[in-house]
Amino acid sequence: MSSKIHRFEMNNKKIVLDINSGSVHVVDDLVWDIVSLYEDNDIESVIDKLKDKYNEDDIKEAYSEIKILEENELLFSEDKYPKDFEYNSQNVIKAMCLHVAHDCNLKCEYCFASQGDFQGERLLMPLEVGKKALEFLVENSGNRRNLEVDFFGGEPLMNFDVVKELVYYGRELEKKHNKNFRFTITTNGVLLNDENIKFINEHMDNVVLSLDGRKEVNDNMRKTINGGGSHDIIVPKFKKLVDERGDKLYYVRGTFTSKNLDFSKDVLYIRDLGFDIVSVEPVVTDPKFDYAIREEHLGIILEEYEKLSKEYIRYHKEGKGFQFFHFMTDLNQGPCIIKRVAGCGAGSEYVAVTPEGDLYPCHQFVGEEEFKMGDIWNGIQNTELRDKFKSANIFTKEGCKDCWARFYCSGGCHANAYHNNGDIKKPDKIGCEMEKKRIECALSIAANLNQEG
Numbered sequence: 194m195s196s197k198i199h200r201f202e203m204n205n206k207k208i209v210l211d212i213n214s215g216s217v218h219v220v221d222d223l224v225w226d227i228v229s230l231y232e233d234n235d236i237e238s239v240i241d242k243l244k245d246k247y248n249e250d251d252i253k254e255a256y257s258e259i260k261i262l263e264e265n266e267l268l269f270s271e272d273k274y275p276k277d278f279e280y281n282s283q284n285v286i287k288a289m290c291l292h293v294a295h296d297c298n299l300k301c302e303y304c305f306a307s308q309g310d311f312q313g314e315r316l317l318m319p320l321e322v323g324k325k326a327l328e329f330l331v332e333n334s335g336n337r338r339n340l341e342v343d344f345f346g347g348e349p350l351m352n353f354d355v356v357k358e359l360v361y362y363g364r365e366l367e368k369k370h371n372k373n374f375r376f377t378i379t380t381n382g383v384l385l386n387d388e389n390i391k392f393i394n395e396h397m398d399n400v401v402l403s404l405d406g407r408k409e410v411n412d413n414m415r416k417t418i419n420g421g422g423s424h425d426i427i428v429p430k431f432k433k434l435v436d437e438r439g440d441k442l443y444y445v446r447g448t449f450t451s452k453n454l455d456f457s458k459d460v461l462y463i464r465d466l467g468f469d470i471v472s473v474e475p476v477v478t479d480p481k482f483d484y485a486i487r488e489e490h491l492g493i494i495l496e497e498y499e500k501l502s503k504e505y506i507r508y509h510k511e512g513k514g515f516q517f518f519h520f521m522t523d524l525n526q527g528p529c530i531i532k533r534v535a536g537c538g539a540g541s542e543y544v545a546v547t548p549e550g551d552l553y554p555c556h557q558f559v560g561e562e563e564f565k566m567g568d569i570w571n572g573i574q575n576t577e578l579r580d581k582f583k584s585a586n587i588f589t590k591e592g593c594k595d596c597w598a599r600f601y602c603s604g605g606c607h608a609n610a611y612h613n614n615g616d617i618k619k620p621d622k623i624g625c626e627m628e629k630k631r632i633e634c635a636l637s638i639a640a641n642l643n644q645e646g
Contacts, residue, residue, distance in 0.1 A: 196212070196595055197211070197212055197232075197269045198210060198212060198228065198269060198597075199212060199597035199598075200225070200229065201637075203499065203502065203633055203634065203637035204502060204503060204637040204638070204640075204641050205641070206219055206637050206641060207219070207220050207221070207222070207225045208220070208636055208637060208640060209224075209228055210597065210636065211267055211268050211269065211270055212272075212599075213270045213273070213274075213600070214266055214267055216267040216268065216270075217639075217640075218262070218267075218268065219640045223243075223247050223251060224255050224259065226243055226247075227239055227243070227256055228268075231256075231259055232269065236253065236256050239252060239256060240252050274534060274588075276588045280583050280584075281538070281541045281542055281583060283335050284333070284541070284573075284579070285333065285335040285336075285337055285542060286330060286333040286334060286541075286542060286543070286544060287337050287339070287340055287341065287538070287542045287543070288340070288343075288538070288542060288544075289326065289340075289342050289545070289546060290345050290543070290544070290546070290556045291323065291326055291342055291344055291345060291359070291546050292318065292345050292346065292347070292545060292546060292547050292556070292559065293318040293323065293344050293346065293349045293352045293355055293356055294316075294318065294348055294349050294351045294352040294548070295315055295316045295346070295347050295547065295548050296315040296316065296317060296346070296348065296351050297347040297381070298348055298351065298383050298384065298418060299348070299381050299383065299415055299416065299417060299418070300416055300418060301415045302413075302414045302416070303414055303450055303478055303482070316548040316549065317351065317355070318352060318355060318548035320355050320358050320359070322546075322549070322569070323355055323359045323362075324359065324362050325550065325569045325570065326569050327359060327363055327366055327374075328366070328569075329572070330342070331366055333572070334372065338371065338372055339372075339375060340373065340374050340375070341374075341375050341377070342363065342374055342376050342377070343376075343377040343378070343379060343401075344356050344359075344376065344377065344379070345379050345545075345556055346379070348381055348383070348384070349378055349379065349380060350378075350383075350385065350389060353384070353389055356378065357392060360376055360396050363376065375398040376396060376397050376398055376399075377397060377399040377400065377401065378393060378400055379400075379401040379403070379446075380403065381403045381415070381427065382402055382423075382426070382427035382430050382434075383423065385427075385433075385434060386430075390430075390433060390437060391437075393434065394434065394437055394438045394439075394441065398441070398442060399441075399442045400434065400438070400443040400444075401443070401444060401446050402427075402434070402435075402443065402445045402446065402468075403415070403427075403445075403446055404424070404427060404428070404431065404446075404447055404463060405449070405453070405459060405473070406449075406456070406458070406459020406460070406462050406463055406473065407453075407458060407462045408422065408424040408425070410452070410453045410459055411424040412424050413452060414448070414452070414484070428466065431445065431468070432466070432467060435467070442470075443470060444472055444516075444518065445463050445471050445472070446472045446474070447459060447460075447463065447472070447473040447474070448473070448476050449474070449475060449476065450475075450476045450484035450485070450486065451483070451486055452484050454490055454493045454494060454497065455497060456473050456494075456497060456501075457497050457498075457500050457501035457504065460473050460517060461504060464508065464513070464515045469514070469515040469516065470515065470516045470518075471515060471516065471517050471518070472517070472519070473517075474518075475494075475623075475624070475627060477557060477606070477608060477612060478612065479612060486623060487623070488623060490623075491623055491626055491627075495626065495627070498519075498627070498630045498631055498634050499630070499634060501517070501520075501634070502520065502638055505517060505634075505638055506638055506641045506642065509642055519634075519635065520634055521635065522632070522636060522639060534586050534588070534600075534603065536587075536602075536603035536605070536607075537555075537603070537606070537607070539558075539582060539607050539608075540555070540566070540578065540579055540583070540607070541579060541582050543555060544566065544573075545558070547559060549568075550568045550570065551565055551567075551568050552566040552568055552573060554566065554582055554607065555608060557606075557607075557612075558608060558611075564578065566579060582607065585604065585607060585617050585618050587599040587600070587603060589618055590605075590610075590618045590620055591619045591620065592620060592625075593620065596629075597629075598625075598628060598632050601628075602629075602632070605621065605624050605625060605628060609624045610624075
């Protein structure tokens, strides 16, 4: 099969993806069969191969339509992306993960932050460090006006007074420098109360609420300090926050592990609780842990995504629609060119800041000394590391340049690659297979919900 297209069938739809343009075509049986022959056969050969199955005039008409799509670079299009482009040449930083608390009031078994301290001391970010971090972001944002800041931990509500002061300080910086901060907070919910819910709903553009799903699944991994479950503590608080949030953005984010490979049930459980924006993602961890996702789990996981896609369609058709992060895509236009090639921007456009003010490529690398990039007072000093992250794209990552999904996943997660293969340019095979399945599910969902172009 040509590397210019990807054909697949799912949820009663035959879909042809033009890899380089991002164009998606929902096709009938005739076009499906012609497309499989098109590149290696002329019209006479195609007719000869298909004449026992289809009317000759219909074959000619469909062949002609495919030819027009090819001429308009919507099918069998060439890869015209520059391979030696310089990504983020001005080193503009547009987003920051602000670790206001390296401490936590839960002890989640799979926590990459070592239960909040990121393999170091338990620390809360001082206000002055937070202010300097926001100044650093402004100073390094170039002409970009919209800036993203995620208050992160550990558990950021353990340092909520500083969070509030930083929001107020950010508003001052906006006026001085003609910037616009979009604030997000990620919380496990244990410390939510009327006062901080009100502040969050007034001042946070987005809220990420951590819940793994069904009570037994959540409480198996997300335990309180005394070893009890967190589900019954946080769910009522999450409902209150979301009920009072109106139409402002939020999502409930969970993690699935080898302990709950039937994670589609957790996604639907969260939806049935009343939350309509959901993300449940595979654990990122060292394969040595018993809860890690390994190759032998892959078949079950891929089936689970397909199962979830069918349920997703059913929910929408029954008027109970919701958004699942990995199924959110658009058949009419693919991602922008830079994002298609370069991905998330970690270590270049995006950085994480520790309570002490140290800079790392993203939250998944915090605490790993070899990934320390500098600090907010002296800037990024390890420019070699920054350049390595800048150069990690679909043309330099192993196996990406020939993969049909490359312009959707953009090479995958750098941290996943590093933690599984020891190299940010060697994508995690299991992660790749999951991402390809999620993309197919997303496109088939869009086709079924009548969003095709």
